[in-house]
Amino acid sequence: MSLGGGTFLAGAPSRLLPASIPFRYFGAAVVFHIAAWLALAAGAADAPRFVGGLGWPLAALHLVTLGVLAMTAIGASLQLLPVASRQPVRVVRAAAAIWWLYTPGVAAVAAGMGAAMPRFIGVGAVAVFIALAIYAALLASNLAGARGMPVVIAHGWASLASLVATLATALALAGTYLGVVVIDRGAALALHVAFAAYGFMGLLALGLSYILVPMFALSSAPGTRAGLASLALAVLALLLAGAAAFGLAPVALRVAAVAAGAAAAALHLRLMAVALATGMRRALGLSFVLVRVGWVLLAASLAAALAVALDAPFDGTATLFGVLLVPGWLLTFLLGILQRIVPFLGSLHAGAAGAAVGRKRPPTPSALTAGRPLAIHFGCHVVALALLATAVVADNRWLALAAGTAGAAGAVAFGVFFAVAVRRMGGGARAA
């Protein structure tokens, strides 16, 4: 039986990108995280019934999806996938270039959405599109030569295909702001939400979990057959949702998509639960509490998706679905994992750089971790999510404002944790 991180760790030193590459993506994500909650606060009046259209709620949504989720996914996958797929790192310059294109692009898109300035959106969207297209090419090149970890690699391919669909539908949606209609806006929006959230980012999150959860819990790798079955169900769910978006028996296919998605999630969560329960390391701290909260909200998002499919008689159903899906599942899960990855990668980099300058001992991950900011972030994040969900249910702008404020406070605390980790890495990060 092979173990979760076996091939991940093997050859790790020679397959590490310079620290400045993944950490610049993580750093940008930390900043956009703060901006996202502030944008929510700025758009609090419209947030409880937001279902699209220019304004600060749309900016907040894209600051989370593009600025935090995709930004972190790019940084993490550029580092983790070459190691997992036993590929040498060949893309240092391209990996750095993507950041320089992508980061200002996301800022311009968000500012344009918030201030209702389509030209800003257009310029930013071009930069984001090119950056993500380059990233997709790098991802494809890496996956094409992959060896080992078939479940992770298969999730990578499905995520990549979803990224292509996401980019195509994003272009179609951007076109509607400029008067160019390629496909019906409602269809494009439904495809965009499903393939961006559950497809690109969701499948990448599920795939990388097969490396990271067993590695931190010290458990056996989940079974390949079960992992691939979960993926097949998830892909089926996306295809059914895609067909429904084009008006093909929409209610029946959406319900079927939710059922397939629920089966995929149940299988995945069962595999993760077994990994955590059988691991030699049980005490995984607050980070894995966030991961578990994220998993619960994944299930809740599917229940809300069913309510949307059945056109439940409540005005806020679609908004609540978005809250449970994006800040609920994806953001919560990612922040839990990120607070483990940052010190883990930091200690590896600081160790390698320290050895090069004759430093006696590399720092431990916990030596790079500031516990109090993470505890503050945890409390603020959970409160912010609860306030935001309640704001939608009660259609209350003040609760949405409170959610944005609490979320921003938590995001600042997370930023402090990140800054402390980078500072404590010291010469390691600079040398790299």
Added chain:
Amino acid sequence: MNYRSQTSRTLHDEHVATMALLDRVEHAFGRADGSDPGIPTLARALARHLDHELGRHFGFEEEQLFPRLTAAGEGDIASLLQEEHGTIRAVAEELLPLVRTAGERALDAAEWDTLRRGMPELVERLVAHIQKETMALLPMLDDVLDEDTDRELSFAYASA
């Protein structure tokens, strides 16, 4: 965890025992004072582990396993693990005198404080090292060792 090779299974069993010991150490030495009546027994067990079992385990890996990994093209992981052995030995050497003393008599406040501060680093480094060995070294041994070599190595380790 079902490893094919006897060598991997033996090392894994030792990891499980070490994790159990570290779990107890983490709880007992994490307290503000040294009043736990189980401390002397635990300290003696830890001292024995650091003095003998750790050296035997590390020595076997460095002399018998890492050269085979390097020859099989997995020198990166072998050198990473060897560097960690050096760091863990250094941390253990610093703590061992106080751990031995804690097994013989009650520590005064300053001694206890020193031990309490140093113990988390030892525990974290050992756990992280076991994590890497469990996930990287042991599965690799299943690939690298043929049946005869595996039998020879496990016999040699058991009789050492």
